[in-house]
Amino acid sequence: xxxxxxxxxxxxxxxxxxxxxxxxxxxxxxxxxxxxxxxxxxxxxxxxxxxxxxxxxxxxxxxxxxxxxxxxxxxxxxxxxxxxxxxxxxxxxxxxxxxxxxxxxxxxxxxxxxxxxxxxxxxxxxxxxxxxxxxxxxxxxxxxxxxxxxxxxxxxxxxxxxxxxxxxxxxxxxxxxxxxxxxxxxxxxxxxxxxxxxxxxxxxxxxxxxxxxxxxxxxxxxxxxxxxxxxxxxxxxxxxxxxxxxxxxxxxxxxxxxxxxxxxxxxxxxxxxxxxxxxxxxxxxxxxxxxxxxxxxxxxxxx
Amino acid sequence: xxxxxxxxxxxxxxxxxxxxxxxxxxxxxxxxxxxxxxxxxxxxxxxxxxxxxxxxxxxxxxxxxxxxxxxxxxxxxxxxxxxxxxxxxxxxxxxxxxxxxxxxxxxxxxxxxxxxxxxxxxxxxxxxxxxxxxxxxxxxxxxxxxxxxxxxxxxxxxxxxxxxxxxxxxxxxxxxxxxxxxxxxxxxxxxxxxxxxxxxxxxxxxxxxxxxxxxxxxxxxxxxxxxxxxxxxxxxxxxxxxxxxxxxxxxxxxxxxxxxxxxxxxxxxxxxxxxxxxxxxxxxxxxxxxxxxxxxxxxxxxxxxxxxxxxxxxxxxxxxxxxxxxxxxxxxxxxxxxxxxxxxxxxxxxxxxxxxxxxxxxxxxxxxxxxxxxxxxxxxxxxxxxxxxxxxxxxxxxxxxxxxxxxxxxxxxxxxxxxxxxxxxxxxxx
Numbered sequence: 245x246x247x248x249x250x251x252x253x254x255x256x257x258x259x260x261x262x263x264x265x266x267x268x269x270x271x272x273x274x275x276x277x278x279x280x281x282x283x284x285x286x287x288x289x290x291x292x293x294x295x296x297x298x299x300x301x302x303x304x305x306x307x308x309x310x311x312x313x314x315x316x317x318x319x320x321x322x323x324x325x326x327x328x329x330x331x332x333x334x335x336x337x338x339x340x341x342x343x344x345x346x347x348x349x350x351x352x353x354x355x356x357x358x359x360x361x362x363x364x365x366x367x368x369x370x371x372x373x374x375x376x377x378x379x380x381x382x383x384x385x386x387x388x389x390x391x392x393x394x395x396x397x398x399x400x401x402x403x404x405x406x407x408x409x410x411x412x413x414x415x416x417x418x419x420x421x422x423x424x425x426x427x428x429x430x431x432x433x434x435x436x437x438x439x440x441x442x443x444x445x446x447x448x449x450x451x452x453x454x455x456x457x458x459x460x461x462x463x464x465x466x467x468x469x470x471x472x473x474x475x476x477x478x479x480x481x482x483x484x485x486x487x488x489x490x491x492x493x494x495x496x497x498x499x500x501x502x503x504x505x506x507x508x509x510x511x512x513x514x515x516x517x518x519x520x521x522x523x524x525x526x527x528x529x530x531x532x533x534x535x536x537x538x539x540x541x542x543x544x545x546x547x
Numbered sequence: 548x549x550x551x552x553x554x555x556x557x558x559x560x561x562x563x564x565x566x567x568x569x570x571x572x573x574x575x576x577x578x579x580x581x582x583x584x585x586x587x588x589x590x591x592x593x594x595x596x597x598x599x600x601x602x603x604x605x606x607x608x609x610x611x612x613x614x615x616x617x618x619x620x621x622x623x624x625x626x627x628x629x630x631x632x633x634x635x636x637x638x639x640x641x642x643x644x645x646x647x648x649x650x651x652x653x654x655x656x657x658x659x660x661x662x663x664x665x666x667x668x669x670x671x672x673x674x675x676x677x678x679x680x681x682x683x684x685x686x687x688x689x690x691x692x693x694x695x696x697x698x699x700x701x702x703x704x705x706x707x708x709x710x711x712x713x714x715x716x717x718x719x720x721x722x723x724x725x726x727x728x729x730x731x732x733x734x735x736x737x738x739x740x741x742x743x744x745x746x747x748x749x750x751x752x753x754x755x756x757x758x759x760x761x762x763x764x765x766x767x768x769x770x771x772x773x774x775x776x777x778x779x780x781x782x783x784x785x786x787x788x789x790x791x792x793x794x795x796x797x798x799x800x801x802x803x804x805x806x807x808x809x810x811x812x813x814x815x816x817x818x819x820x821x822x823x824x825x826x827x828x829x830x831x832x833x834x835x836x837x838x839x840x841x842x843x844x845x846x847x848x849x850x851x852x853x854x855x856x857x858x859x860x861x862x863x864x865x866x867x868x869x870x871x872x873x874x875x876x877x878x879x880x881x882x883x884x885x886x887x888x889x890x891x892x893x894x895x896x897x898x899x900x901x902x903x904x905x906x907x908x909x910x911x912x913x914x915x916x917x918x919x920x921x922x923x924x925x926x927x928x929x930x931x932x933x934x935x936x937x938x939x940x941x942x943x944x945x946x947x948x949x950x951x952x953x954x955x956x957x958x959x960x961x962x963x964x965x966x967x968x969x970x971x972x973x974x975x976x977x
Binding site (some may be wrong): 328371 | 621744746747750751752753754823864866867869870871872
């Protein structure tokens with residue numbers, strides 16, 4: 245099987261075979277041992293939005309494989325002067341980029357870029373839409389805990405509405421037969437959210453949602469997004485914070501995940517974040533492996 | 548004696564709902580007016596020139612109640628000359644131009660400027676003036692002076708009148724002048740940051756969605772005010788089943804409420820946005836299948852009065868950007884009739900005379916365009932001749948509009964305009 249993958253735009257575009265191939269390749273990647281697999285390749289990191297973990301993760305991934313990277317950000321570049329996304333993309337590609345990893349505030353911006361620019365595009369997060377490399381590394385992490393995705397109960401807690409991580413994860417996990425439950429206040433988990441993929445449900449009561457959960461995935465809650473909503477920060481913490489007590493509602497071997505950045509004291513307590521069930525650090529480590537696999541595959545170096 | 552300026556249209560099938568004609572007839576146009584409509588052959592020898600309309604429908608000229616001609620102020624998108632050339636190619640002999648120009652058409656001066664011969668219009672241009680100064684929703688414009696200058700309606704299209712008292716006053720003033728207030732029904736407080744319809748597709752794409760309620764609530768409010776003022780509210784580009792139901796009830800109550808729909812709203816749905824294709828981004832947005840089906844129902848049962856294009860040209864650089872940053876709107880003058888015939892006539896069996904009603908006689912009535920929308924003797928010599936069976940493929944790059952932002956590029960249609968005659972002269976001929 246030889247999956248043809250030009251760009252990584254969203255989970256939707258991937259076949260199950262392609263997803264499995266990326267995960268299998270990630271398993272073979274070792275971030276502690278630099279190789280020359282992508283020697284001579286240039287990876288542009290086009291980041292319209294700030295990011296620490298994803299950017300660094302892609303950068304380390306590219307460099308570990310022997311590629312060089314260049315960071316392009318709106319500040320002190322032509323983007324600030326009003327250059328269009330397509331023109332910036334063309335410029336970066338013409339300068340010699342072999343792939344563009346892009347983070348952008350607008351949903352769908354990666355599709356626009358991929359429509360006009362010839363080089364492979366990797367979506368490192370587009371607005372509220374998709375964050376496919378995060379979903380892939382999360383799947384890798386789950387599977388690495390000897391969990392089968394089929395019939396797995398994954399509870400995603402928090403601001404699902406604004407979350408590209410939630411969308412990508414729900415699409416990927418449901419493809420492989422997992423049961424995904426969104427839990428959060430109505431503004432964050434509107435009823436319509438359950439329509440994103442088969443096998444996805446919305447359950448406003450976290451204590452019910454957590455019953456029998458195999459995976460608990462907390463999402464970041466941006467305080468400014470609570471402004472003007474029906475729920476106060478205190479209420480959010482009371483109803484949706486992941487605490488040691490709440491973790492007990494899940495299966496004993498359940499794992500806790502968080503895409504970061506973690507805001508301790510809001511989405512979860514430090515006891516949970518640093519507790520035995522937490523996989524947060526592992527997710528970050530797996531991120532480099534998964535992104536190595538993605539870059540290797542897109543740049544045609546995967547065997 | 549032959550006239551200096553006359554045209555005899557022979558062998559066509561005349562469809563003129565206003566005069567109750569639906570049969571093969573010859574039409575004589577003379578000195579800018581309809582001189583006679585008679586049985587085939589009866590007018591033989593009259594007319595300096597003749598036009599053979601065999602196999603075609605000969606209809607009173609089509610009137611588009613809702614276009615954006617972008618002049619004054621945005622000639623990079625469209626000019627009155629290019630927009631009306633597209634109108635002529637689409638079979639429209641008259642277009643009603645929305646006031647969201649730069650500056651906003653809120654004065655008699657701009658209204659007159661738009662109608663001046665120097666603009667090079669190929670079809671009749673009837674400005675719709677702004678209802679409030681600068682369309683800022685604060686102070687009403689001078690309706691009477693605007694009407695004298697040639698405005699046929701008032702509207703703050705795109706910047707709906709949300710203030711209840713202002714809308715009431717607008718309806719009251721307009722009623723005295725017997726002109727309609729055209730409302731783009733959108734409670735913009737509910738649609739901040741939205742770029743498409745609210746539904747499963749908007750959630751999946753991570754785009755903020757406009758709820759149906761944002762349209763329906765304004766339509767409901769306007770109907771209540773029409774009842775209170777006896778004014779005429781015309782609902783622009785109606786797109787939701789809830790708003791349609793409100794209009795249906797208002798008509799039962801015999802209120803002066805009329806409504807138009809666009810070809811794209813009765814043809815496409817929100818899932819067509821696909822992978823963030825900005826040629827499917829317009830306001831109101833493409834709605835759900837249930838809404839689209841309700842609009843078809845509303846056309847078939849007569850709740851909908853008119854088909855209007857909401858022709859909204861934009862340059863490439865305004866559309867080839869991130870979906871959320873792209874301009875709202877699509878061009879539509881050249882595809883409106885072909886879509887109406889293909890979808891409504893061929894697919895839903897709507898008789899052609901009903902299409903003529905929706906695109907000519909009803910629009911003329913709604914905006915009070917005297918002597919138009921009919922081929923009755925003495926009417927303006929505005930005629931649309933089309934072949935309802937002719938198959939063709941639309942190529943946006945060949946469009947007469949300055950802009951090419953249409954989702955219908957490459958679509959195949961049954962039904963094509965053969966000639967558009969304005970004031971007795973051909974503005975377009977195939």
